[in-house]
Amino acid sequence: MALKRLEAHHLIALQWLALPRRGGLTMAEIGEKAGVTRQALYDWIKDPLFERELKRQITRNTLDRIPEVTDAMIDAAVQDRNAAAAKLVLGLNGMLTEQFEVITADATALDRADLERKLAEYRARKDGAKTEE
Structure with missing residues (x-):
């Protein structure tokens, strides 16, 4: 069952679990401090x-x-000439960003006559390929 809110025993456990290496305690010891089981x-x-x-x-x-x-x-x-570290430092300081440029074609740029001409060219090529077989 999901927790609805955190109570005192949760907060005690959180304090210990958030420490590096759990503050040197085992899960059983943290449970004991919080008054719950491991x-x-x-x-x-x-x-x-x-x-x-x-x-x-x-x-x-x-x-x-x-x-x-x-x-x-x-x-x-600087010292190790580590490019990954340099990228992170520059990124942290807002001096390096990932930038992508997306170009979209405007479908309305082609007029109907142009589309019909291209379709006719395609059909002619297709028909020419069939007669060669």
Whole structure:
């Protein structure tokens, strides 16, 4: 059954599950801290509401490390001449974008007489191919 809302025991579990390597705890230990079984934790992880909140908590936990990650990417791009890291750094700074140009033909550009002429040419080629057989 899907969770409708998160309660205190869910939030306790979320705090631990969002830590790197679960804060050094096993699933059973986290379950004990939250007052639930290990199996309940595994069931919650599959729940859309719990999963969404877990991702949010992980994001909140890692926001302060983003400058370090960016710094490491810049070092990799410059020192190691890593093109993938350079692309990521440029993309993060809005200096590189994926751009696709789509050109569509205007179907109304051909007039009826032109279409009839092309159709007649096609039929003539088709008829000529049949007589050669």
